[in-house]
Amino acid sequence: MLRPxxxxxxxxxxxxxxxxxxxxxxxxPSAQTTGAAGPATxxxxxxxxxAGTLSPSAEASPTASxxxxxxxxxxxxxxxxxxxxxxxxxxxxxxxxAQPAPKPSRTSAAPAPAARIPGPGYDxxxxxxxxxxxxxxxxxxxxxxxLLDFGANWCGNCKAADKVFAQPQTAxxxxxxxxxxxxDIGGNSSANSxxxxxxSPSGGTYKMPVLVVVSPxxxxxxxxxxxxxxxxxxxxxxxxxxQWAS
Numbered sequence: 001m002l003r004p005x006x007x008x009x010x011x012x013x014x015x016x017x018x019x020x021x022x023x024x025x026x027x028x029p030s031a032q033t034t035g036a037a038g039p040a041t042x043x044x045x046x047x048x049x050x051a052g053t054l055s056p057s058a059e060a061s062p063t064a065s066x067x068x069x070x071x072x073x074x075x076x077x078x079x080x081x082x083x084x085x086x087x088x089x090x091x092x093x094x095x096x097x098a099q100p101a102p103k104p105s106r107t108s109a110a111p112a113p114a115a116r117i118p119g120p121g122y123d124x125x126x127x128x129x130x131x132x133x134x135x136x137x138x139x140x141x142x143x144x145x146x147l148l149d150f151g152a153n154w155c156g157n158c159k160a161a162d163k164v165f166a167q168p169q170t171a172x173x174x175x176x177x178x179x180x181x182x183x184d185i186g187g188n189s190s191a192n193s194x195x196x197x198x199x200s201p202s203g204g205t206y207k208m209p210v211l212v213v214v215s216p217x218x219x220x221x222x223x224x225x226x227x228x229x230x231x232x233x234x235x236x237x238x239x240x241x242x243q244w245a246s
Contacts, residue, residue: 114175120162121153122184128192135179139216147178150196151209152186158209160232167234177245200225213244
C-alpha cells in the first residue's frame with residue numbers, strides 16, 4: 001500500500017517542478033532592448049526595429065499642424081525639422097493654399113484737363129489755318145471734337161453767342177468736349193473766307209455765327225449754315241454742344 005503513495009508523491013513533485021519552470025520562463029525579465037517591437041505573435045519570431053526608428057505608437061509633435069512633406073526629416077522624438085519655428089506649419093494649410101493672390105487695386109485714369117477756351121471776339125490777325133491744324137492734332141490725341149466759330153466783331157448774334165460761351169456751365173461743356181477755334185470773317189481776309197467755304201461749301205449768304213463741328217479726322221459733322229443756328233441761349237447752345245460732342 002505504501003508504494004503507490006510514493007509513486008503519486010513523486011509524480012506530483014515532478015509536475016510541480018515543470019509548472020514552476022514554465023512560470024519562470026513566462027514571467028521572467030524581458031530580453032528586448034529599448035526601441036524593439038512588442039512581443040511577437042504566436043508562431044512568428046520577434047523582430048527588433050533599427051536604432052532611431054519611431055515605434056508604431058509614437059506620435060508627431062503637437063506643434064506641427066500638418067504632416068511634413070516626404071523630403072522633410074523627423075527626429076526620433078517626433079519634432080519638426082531643425083530651423084522650423086515653434087508652432088509653425090512646415091507646409092501651408094489647404095485653406096491658405098486655396099486663397100487667391102491679392103490683386104492690385106485698380107485706379108481710375110485721371111480725366112484730361114479741359115481744353116482752352118478763347119475769349120470773346122475774333123482776332124483778325126490770327127493764323128486761322130494754323131489754329132485749326134493745332135486743334136485737329138489735339139482732337140486726335142484726346143478724342144474731343146473741334147468747334148469752328150466763324151463770325152465778326154461787329155455781329156450782334158456773335159456777341160450774344162460769346163456771352164453764352166462765357167457762362168460757367170457752357171464753358172465747362174465746351175472745355176470737356178471741344179477744341180474751340182474762332183475765325184474772323186468780318187474783315188477782308190481772303191484766307192479766312194476760303195476756310196469758311198472749305199468747311200461750309202454750300203455758299204450763298206452766311207448768317208453769323210456759323211458753327212461747324214469737325215471730327216478729329218477732319219470730317220464735318222454739322223454746319224449751322226445748312227441746319228440753322230440753335231437758340232443763342234444757355235439751353236439752346238448747351239443742347240447743340242451735347243448733341244455733337246460724341
